[in-house]
Amino acid sequence: MGHVCCDNAIPTKVRMFNWADLIKKTTFNGVLIFCTAFIILSIFNNPGQDIPAHIDEPNVVETAIRISDGSLNPEFFRYPSGHMNILAIIYKVGGHFRGELTKENYYSISWAFSRACIAGVAAMVFIICSINLNYYFGILGSVLTLLCTTLYRHANFAIVDVPMAFFVTLFILILTILYSKSDWHLKYIILLAFIVGISIAMKYTAALLIPALLFVSAEYVNKNRKLILSIKQIKKVLLVLGMSLLMVSAMTKINQQSLLDYFKGLTTDGILEIEYIRSLSNFSSLIMIFGILLIFFSLWNKLIQNEWAGFFISPFHLFTISIVIIGFVLFSPFTLIELKKSFADFMYEYRHMKIGSAAQYHHLSEEYRNIISNLSSTDSGIFYVNLIYNNLGIIGIIFFFYGIYHMYMQKSVYLITLITCLVLFLITLFTWKNVADRYALSLFPIMIVFIMHGLFNVYKIIIQKYSFNKYLVVSLLCMIVLIHPIANFIN
Numbered sequence: 001m002g003h004v005c006c007d008n009a010i011p012t013k014v015r016m017f018n019w020a021d022l023i024k025k026t027t028f029n030g031v032l033i034f035c036t037a038f039i040i041l042s043i044f045n046n047p048g049q050d051i052p053a054h055i056d057e058p059n060v061v062e063t064a065i066r067i068s069d070g071s072l073n074p075e076f077f078r079y080p081s082g083h084m085n086i087l088a089i090i091y092k093v094g095g096h097f098r099g100e101l102t103k104e105n106y107y108s109i110s111w112a113f114s115r116a117c118i119a120g121v122a123a124m125v126f127i128i129c130s131i132n133l134n135y136y137f138g139i140l141g142s143v144l145t146l147l148c149t150t151l152y153r154h155a156n157f158a159i160v161d162v163p164m165a166f167f168v169t170l171f172i173l174i175l176t177i178l179y180s181k182s183d184w185h186l187k188y189i190i191l192l193a194f195i196v197g198i199s200i201a202m203k204y205t206a207a208l209l210i211p212a213l214l215f216v217s218a219e220y221v222n223k224n225r226k227l228i229l230s231i232k233q234i235k236k237v238l239l240v241l242g243m244s245l246l247m248v249s250a251m252t253k254i255n256q257q258s259l260l261d262y263f264k265g266l267t268t269d270g271i272l273e274i275e276y277i278r279s280l281s282n283f284s285s286l287i288m289i290f291g292i293l294l295i296f297f298s299l300w301n302k303l304i305q306n307e308w309a310g311f312f313i314s315p316f317h318l319f320t321i322s323i324v325i326i327g328f329v330l331f332s333p334f335t336l337i338e339l340k341k342s343f344a345d346f347m348y349e350y351r352h353m354k355i356g357s358a359a360q361y362h363h364l365s366e367e368y369r370n371i372i373s374n375l376s377s378t379d380s381g382i383f384y385v386n387l388i389y390n391n392l393g394i395i396g397i398i399f400f401f402y403g404i405y406h407m408y409m410q411k412s413v414y415l416i417t418l419i420t421c422l423v424l425f426l427i428t429l430f431t432w433k434n435v436a437d438r439y440a441l442s443l444f445p446i447m448i449v450f451i452m453h454g455l456f457n458v459y460k461i462i463i464q465k466y467s468f469n470k471y472l473v474v475s476l477l478c479m480i481v482l483i484h485p486i487a488n489f490i491n
């Protein structure tokens with residue numbers, strides 16, 4: 001059987017570059033784009049807005065203030081404390097040079113950090129597209145990023161979704177560099193895993209990057225054959241894992257009431273009992289099914305003898321996950337130290353996203369709960385499709401799908417990894433009861449990369465087939481893809 005992955009992940013043009021020169025040019029231009037984007041966001045993004053400017057800002061800023069004052073325990077775990085810890089360090093440095101900070105200073109610093117994150121996203125999109133395609137489409141990608149009104153508007157809010165979008169884009173950047181190289185070094189896998197850990201420390205939903213990371217880890221194992229387990233070892237691992245999961249499932253079923261009582265005792269905010277029961281039941285059922293499948297696979301010799309089985313069952317993946325955990329713990333240590341409290345807050349957020357805003361207001365009258373329920377009953381799929389259309393336009397969406405198709409025709413494993421990230425984010429957003437445009441911030445950089453791939457392929461076809469002036473073609477393509485975002489941006 002052939003290898004799991006193919007080396008032709010990025011268009012061949014990237015391999016024509018001298019890497020030293022490429023890094024030098026993209027780094028310089030990336031820094032230039034970052035500075036330009038930061039200035040634009042600072043001037044035109046209403047720096048004189050109210051304090052707080054967003055309903056979630058006090059949770060972030062006030063927690064960061066407490067941390068900077070010496071209370072290292074954030075005592076707030078509905079979000080991981082990575083964002084708060086970074087802000088606390090900045091506050092501390094700012095206070096050292098400026099003296100005592102006012103409330104306005106704290107919020108201004110927090111907004112500046114968010115603007116830096118979005119400017120960083122624009123700069124990284126430029127570098128990604130420059131590596132994959134060329135300089136012009138790198139510029140176009142960064143411009144389109146800044147014209148995404150959802151990204152632009154949230155650049156001035158101190159919310160956890162903004163740094164999460166930054167680190168998700170950084171993950172895509174390192175991924176792009178990795179797939180463009182013929183030889184993979186362990187340092188890139190460690191760096192990717194560490195970035196995933198930091199991303200999760202910004203917001204729990206960044207854990208959706210883990211499947212893509214494990215796919216990359218499997219490709220690394222593919223390239224380093226000594227890390228692949230033998231058939232006999234694979235059978236043992238699958239059998240042990242399967243039996244262990246069945247035991248966990250059985251214990252969960254047997255002790256369901258005790259576990260339910262324990263979970264209910266974690267909070268005092270009235271989390272609905274039915275949600276606990278449903279979550280426990282789903283959890284035990286899933287691990288039971290997974291355990292049975294693993295035992296079945298361990299006995300299916302034909303499956304085990306396939307080469308790809310060794311790639312995905314290598315102990316190297318445990319090493320990869322351990323780096324993720326290290327990254328998370330370093331940036332959000334009290335999430336694990338205060339495990340009971342953090343779990344309770346996590347369940348609160350889970351309920352909020354899963355069943356909608358009405359569940360948060362159990363103490364209100366039935367009339368008010370019904371009103372809130374109706375407000376949060378917007379169909380998630382329609383909401384996010386609308387949001388994507390408003391930001392990118394129908395032309396952008398068409399080029400997005402064409403970019404995916406073009407990369408698929410190249411049999412790009414790079415595509416598989418990006419699609420894994422994108423699809424998991426979309427499925428999560430579409431299944432959440434609660435909706436908000438900030439939840440989609442991490443989607444747009446990935447989608448813009450695909451749009452640029454689609455545009456670049458059209459550009460190559462026109463240049464090769466009709467011999468038009470390349471600058472004219474680039475200009476026309478820019479006008480076509482940017483006309484809707486510009487109009488929406490102005491409105």
